[in-house]
Amino acid sequence: MLPGQAAAPAGPNDLTGMFVIHHAFRRDLRAFVAAVTGTPAGDTVSWRALHDRWRLFGTFLHHHHTTEDEAIWPLLLSRVDEAGRETLAAMEAEHHEIDPLLAACGDGFATLATHGDEDVRASLEVRMVAAAERLHRHLAHEETEALVLVQAHLTPAEWEVMEEKSAKGSYTFRELMALVPWIMYGLPVEAQRRLLKLAGPTLALLWRVNRRGFARREAATFRSAV
Numbered sequence: 001m002l003p004g005q006a007a008a009p010a011g012p013n014d015l016t017g018m019f020v021i022h023h024a025f026r027r028d029l030r031a032f033v034a035a036v037t038g039t040p041a042g043d044t045v046s047w048r049a050l051h052d053r054w055r056l057f058g059t060f061l062h063h064h065h066t067t068e069d070e071a072i073w074p075l076l077l078s079r080v081d082e083a084g085r086e087t088l089a090a091m092e093a094e095h096h097e098i099d100p101l102l103a104a105c106g107d108g109f110a111t112l113a114t115h116g117d118e119d120v121r122a123s124l125e126v127r128m129v130a131a132a133e134r135l136h137r138h139l140a141h142e143e144t145e146a147l148v149l150v151q152a153h154l155t156p157a158e159w160e161v162m163e164e165k166s167a168k169g170s171y172t173f174r175e176l177m178a179l180v181p182w183i184m185y186g187l188p189v190e191a192q193r194r195l196l197k198l199a200g201p202t203l204a205l206l207w208r209v210n211r212r213g214f215a216r217r218e219a220a221t222f223r224s225a226v
């Protein structure tokens with residue numbers, strides 16, 4: 001159980017990879033709400049960095065949801081009962097519900113990255129709070145219901161295939177370098193150790209090489225967060 005996590009369903013599969021990514025989404029949502037609230041509308045340099053960082057968040061979220069919608073939920077669908085099918089349908093519907101909320105936030109960042117406008121900032125704050133609330137609820141729903149189905153119906157061999165698929169995205173070099181520190185940043189030390197042990201030397205190397213730069217950029221991007 002990581003900070004903010006709603007449940008850790010018991011079963012044969014090691015869901016560490018899923019939980020550390022959910023942790024990163026939750027951490028980002030809190031940081032973005034705080035930054036959108038605290039960053040002065042006229043601080044275009046910060047808004048540019050925030051816009052950039054929001055796109056990185058969007059890339060990782062999109063990849064995560066696509067893996068679930070294309071690989072995990074369909075595999076489960078033929079094995080679950082009626083209640084399970086409803087849960088899986090809800091997962092996909094919630095992904096679609098979240099997309100336009102995130103896109104609306106992206107529009108706000110894009111505007112503020114070009115010029116200061118307090119009305120735009122204030123409306124972005126409202127949108128960001130709503131989008132974060134919706135995504136927090138979705139993550140909790142997934143952890144309390146959908147992952148119960150994963151534990152009940154998928155074998156560890158099948159889950160490993162999912163993990164491999166989820167680790168491979170079509171990322172730019174910059175996104176690829178950011179992925180590991182993005183996952184590790186702010187994780188409790190015990191969870192960092194567990195992940196390093198599970199994931200092996202490539203992840204450890206990417207963490208070592210990129211951790212300081214990532215932390216420096218995070219501090220700069222979110223410097224006005226309240």
Ligand SMILES: [Fe+2]
Nearest residue numbers: 018064068142
């Ligand atoms: Fe997930």
